[in-house]
Amino acid sequence: xxxxxxxxxxxxxxxxxxxxGYVASADAAQxxxxxxxxxxxxxxxxxxxxxxxxxxxxxxxxxxxxxFERRGAVGAAQKRAIAELAAREAAGAxxxxxxxxxxxxxxxxxxxxxxIVTHSLPVIEALAREPEPRLVAAGGHYQxxxxxxxxxxxxxxxxxxxxxxxLLSATAVGLDGLWGTNVLDAAIKxxxxxxxxxxxxxxxxxKLARTSAVRIAGLDIVDTLITDDRADRDVIAxxxxxxxxxxxxx
Numbered sequence: 494x495x496x497x498x499x500x501x502x503x504x505x506x507x508x509x510x511x512x513x514g515y516v517a518s519a520d521a522a523q524x525x526x527x528x529x530x531x532x533x534x535x536x537x538x539x540x541x542x543x544x545x546x547x548x549x550x551x552x553x554x555x556x557x558x559x560x561f562e563r564r565g566a567v568g569a570a571q572k573r574a575i576a577e578l579a580a581r582e583a584a585g586a587x588x589x590x591x592x593x594x595x596x597x598x599x600x601x602x603x604x605x606x607x608x609i610v611t612h613s614l615p616v617i618e619a620l621a622r623e624p625e626p627r628l629v630a631a632g633g634h635y636q637x638x639x640x641x642x643x644x645x646x647x648x649x650x651x652x653x654x655x656x657x658x659x660l661l662s663a664t665a666v667g668l669d670g671l672w673g674t675n676v677l678d679a680a681i682k683x684x685x686x687x688x689x690x691x692x693x694x695x696x697x698x699x700k701l702a703r704t705s706a707v708r709i710a711g712l713d714i715v716d717t718l719i720t721d722d723r724a725d726r727d728v729i730a731x732x733x734x735x736x737x738x739x740x741x742x743x
Contacts, residue, residue, distance in 0.1 A: 502527065502531070503538065506521060506535055507539060515548075515644050553636070553676075554675070574722075575721055578740060578742040582719070583658050589656060590651075591609055601619050634646070657690050666718070672709060679710075683710055691716045696719070712732075718732055
């Protein structure tokens, strides 16, 4: 369909980014029946309005949420305890997928005999310094808010890898599922879960009482939940009743 009017074009671009988390300029130009230059101009205006964020080759949803470094500093002791328990959980796995969560990033340095699959830049940086790194890294469109690579390029790479275990994170966790703030990162988490034999979710007690905007997946993707000793026993019992194995760190 050809969108000759600028308001209609921009509304459609906003819809595409919101629905898919990413839109490629070339694909959008073909879909809208206009030139790529016109699409880039529209994307620039939408970025100025805070609707989206331009990246190489297109645009993603505007970054939301707390920056990665600030998230990593919150509840450091609990996250350390969870990371240590997660490392023991991963001890027998040959290939382990790590997502872009701050708690998950803390596990990377504790895994010595595993091959690591990740799209997280902090994990890549940490493992690249190892004398004999066993690392499969997925590149793509860089997301500053989560310090990870995402989008179609990263997704294609991760669909080609099989893992014994995935260590995942979420902004909020409830009986209604896993929730986050970044559509592209949520898509990567779903792929890592599908490509793994087991999924272990790392979530401190605070996350069991939160809500967030972007649905990642249902609770049925989770085999084991690792949380900390501040978690309410009734909350833990409800997760166990839902079929999730709960392990408490600390």
